Amino acid sequence: MGGRITIDSATLMNKGFEMIEAHHLFGIGWDRIGVVVHPQSIVHSLVDFVDGATLAHLGYPDMRVPIAYALTWPRRSAVPVERLDLAKVGSLTFEEPDPETFRCLALAREAGEQGGIVPCVLNAADEVAVAAFLAGRIGFEAIPEVIARTIEDVGSGPARDFEELFAVDEAARERSDELIAGLSTK
Numbered sequence: 347m348g349g350r351i352t353i354d355s356a357t358l359m360n361k362g363f364e365m366i367e368a369h370h371l372f373g374i375g376w377d378r379i380g381v382v383v384h385p386q387s388i389v390h391s392l393v394d395f396v397d398g399a400t401l402a403h404l405g406y407p408d409m410r411v412p413i414a415y416a417l418t419w420p421r422r423s424a425v426p427v428e429r430l431d432l433a434k435v436g437s438l439t440f441e442e443p444d445p446e447t448f449r450c451l452a453l454a455r456e457a458g459e460q461g462g463i464v465p466c467v468l469n470a471a472d473e474v475a476v477a478a479f480l481a482g483r484i485g486f487e488a489i490p491e492v493i494a495r496t497i498e499d500v501g502s503g504p505a506r507d508f509e510e511l512f513a514v515d516e517a518a519r520e521r522s523d524e525l526i527a528g529l530s531t532k
Contacts, residue, residue, distance in 0.1 A: 349476070349480045350473065350476050350477070350480075353476045353479060353480065353486075353489070354450075354472070354476065356486075357448065357449075357450035357451070357489055357490065358381070358383075358443055358448040358450055358451040359450040359451065359453075359454060359472055361381045361443075361451055361454075362381075362450060362451045362453065362454020362455060362457075362458070362468075363454060363469070365379050365381065365454060365455060365458055366454060366457070366458040366465055369458055376455070376458065376459050381443055381451060382440045382441065382442065382443070383440065383441045383442070383443050384438065384439070384440050384441075385439060386435060386437075386438055386439065387406075387407045388404050388405070388406065388407075388430070388435055388438060389402050389403070389404050389438060389440075390403045390404070390405065390407075391403045404430055404432075405427070405430050406427065406428055406430060408425075408427045408428075410425050410426075410427055411425055411427060449490035449494070450472070450489065450490045450493065453468060453490060453493050453494055453497070454468060457497065460502050461505075462502055462503050462504045462505050463500075463501075463502060463503055463504070463505050463510070463511065463514045464497060464502050466505065466511050466514050466515055466518070467496060467497050467500045467514060467515075467518040468493060468497060469515075470496075470514075470515045470516075470518035470519045470522065471492060471493040471496035471497065471518050471519075471521075471522045472489075472493055473519070474492070474496075474518075474519050474522035474523060474526065475488070475489045475492040475493055475522060475526070476489060478492070478526045483526055484526055484529050488526075488529055491529075492522055492525050492526060492529070493522075495521075495525050496518050496521050496522045496525060499521050499525075500514065500517055500518050500521055
């Protein structure tokens with residue numbers, strides 16, 4: 347994994363982005379989207395049905411599988427990956443995410459629920475904050491602080507067109523950089 351993906355996994359921002367994607371791609375209401383922490387990284391998604399059954403997508407974490415599926419949909423193609431051995435895995439555990447520990451997850455959900463330009467601001471602020479962390483300019487705990495303050499400062503509103511989103515992205519990046527500079531001098 348790359349640097350940003352690793353940090354977004356550690357903050358659960360990646361799951362926040364996936365919630366926003368699920369909402370938009372599948373038209374699922376926010377009240378029906380949830381996240382659980384699964385340390386083994388074997389269960390990649392769960393879908394609950396009206397009859398009480400839950401369907402799970404399980405496999406070892408390997409991006410070749412979803413990439414192959416995206417390229418060959420609606421078919422599935424053979425992918426040279428290790429086959430899942432549940433006996434070898436042993437057990438699967440799940441926990442509710444702690445909102446204090448994973449503030450980025452809460453920020454992503456709030457941004458998704460607000461909609462409009464806020465998810466754009468969230469993404470831009472996350473990119474800038476994570477890059478600053480990887481460069482040693484801010485501490486890990488400052489990532490959600492920079493994102494939250496950027497969203498607060500840039501504001502919200504409807505996303506009218508791409509030109510506006512490009513401008514919002516630029517404004518969010520500039521504001522995040524200003525906030526980081528202020529944190530770096532303390």
